[in-house]
Structure formats: structure tokens, C-alpha cells
Amino acid sequence: MSVLDVTTLACVRSGRLLFENLSFTVPRGGALIVTGPNGAGKSSLLRLLAGLLEPAAGTIHRPDRLAYLGHDSALKPDRTLAGELAFWAALDGADTATRNSAASAMALDGLLDLPVRLLSAGQKRRAALARTLAAGATLWLLDEPTVGLDAAACERLATAIAGHRERGGAVVAATHVDLGLAHAATLPLGVGHG
Ligand SMILES: Nc1ncnc2c1ncn2[C@@H]1O[C@H](COP(=O)(O)OP(=O)(O)OP(=O)(O)O)[C@@H](O)[C@H]1O
Numbered sequence: 001m002s003v004l005d006v007t008t009l010a011c012v013r014s015g016r017l018l019f020e021n022l023s024f025t026v027p028r029g030g031a032l033i034v035t036g037p038n039g040a041g042k043s044s045l046l047r048l049l050a051g052l053l054e055p056a057a058g059t060i061h062r063p064d065r066l067a068y069l070g071h072d073s074a075l076k077p078d079r080t081l082a083g084e085l086a087f088w089a090a091l092d093g094a095d096t097a098t099r100n101s102a103a104s105a106m107a108l109d110g111l112l113d114l115p116v117r118l119l120s121a122g123q124k125r126r127a128a129l130a131r132t133l134a135a136g137a138t139l140w141l142l143d144e145p146t147v148g149l150d151a152a153a154c155e156r157l158a159t160a161i162a163g164h165r166e167r168g169g170a171v172v173a174a175t176h177v178d179l180g181l182a183h184a185a186t187l188p189l190g191v192g193h194g
Pocket of ligand 1: 038039042043
């Protein structure tokens, strides 16, 4: 059974065709890595899959519950990290235990009382990933999830993704680096335009 089913998808941005006739499925437990040079349309594809952009053509069958991690962590600078995670958990319907376990999975326990403005770029990224983990979504859409992460955090992310897949979840990740995911399919997007 597929979690995501994409048929003859086309994307036009600023009047330019980025890709067309894109068809693929991602099954339960599956992972799809979207690759390609700068400007190939990786972020645009993820935004289409998330329903944040309208396709120029084609259809997307996605699950009701998806979690989208974009480039922007969308953290309020003056809130504490604990406050932000609680805010997101309320929005996403995550219970306290799930939220706490996601924070621990991203090694955020020692940072919870800090205002977000004092967090490093990688720590903010880990916070946004913790939200993804806690959201209870079937499909994770991750746009460059390792940007700013150190080696230990990359390993934690890989572990979280593996657990999600074992529970029947699916992942689509756009990335320039190898996430080290087992049995992942690859979708290379076309030639970049700089
Ligand atoms: N907000 C936007 N409005 C209009 N056009 C855009 C917008 N964002 C991106 N584009 C266009 O879409 C093209 C693809 O951008 P996109 O961010 O999807 O590529 P990418 O493969 O994710 O690149 P990168 O590897 O640099 O992140 C860009 O070259 C740009 O021309």
C-alpha cells in the first residue's frame, strides 16, 4: 500500500518549467531521496507534495497527516525552546510524552529552558526536527534536513527516520548529502540553472 502516489506531475515556477511527467510512489516504510543540482526543483517538489504549491499538471495522493520540514525553522526568538515545542505539540495534537521523547531523540533536553534566540543554527534545526518527530504524521517531507547538523545529530536523524519507517511511516527527503538510509529509492531531478 502506498503512502504517497504521484502521477505525471509538472512544476512551473516564475514561468519556467522545472520538471514534468514525474510519476512515483512511496510505500509504507519507504524512503525517497530527491537529488539534483541547485535550482533543479527539489524544494519546489517537496512544497508540491506538502500542498504548499499548486502543480501545473498531474495528481498527488498524500496522507492526511504529513509533516513538512522546510528551510525555515519558524521559531519565535523570545519563547523558550520548551514553550515552542509545547506550542507546536498543541498545534499538531502531540501528547506530552511524545513531545518529550522527540526532544530527547534530538538531544534537546539540556536546552529546553533557553530562549530560542540563544540557540545555534544546528540546535534550531534539531528543534524543528523534534517537531517533525512528534507530529504523528505518516509522511515526513524533509527539505535539506541535515543543514547545520553535526555528525552526532545526523546519526540521531537517521535513527529517527529508521524508527519512523519501521512503524510504517514514509519519508521523502531532498538532500545534497548521503543520509545513510537503508533501502532508499532515489529521484534525481534535472540539470540546474545555477
Ligand atoms: N518563491 C519562488 N518564486 C518563484 N520562483 C521560485 C521560487 N523559489 C524558487 N523558484 C524557482 O524555482 C527554481 C527551483 O528552485 P528550488 O528551490 O525548487 O530548487 P532546489 O533544487 O531545491 O535548489 P537548491 O539545491 O539550491 O536548494 C529556482 O531556480 C527558481 O528559479
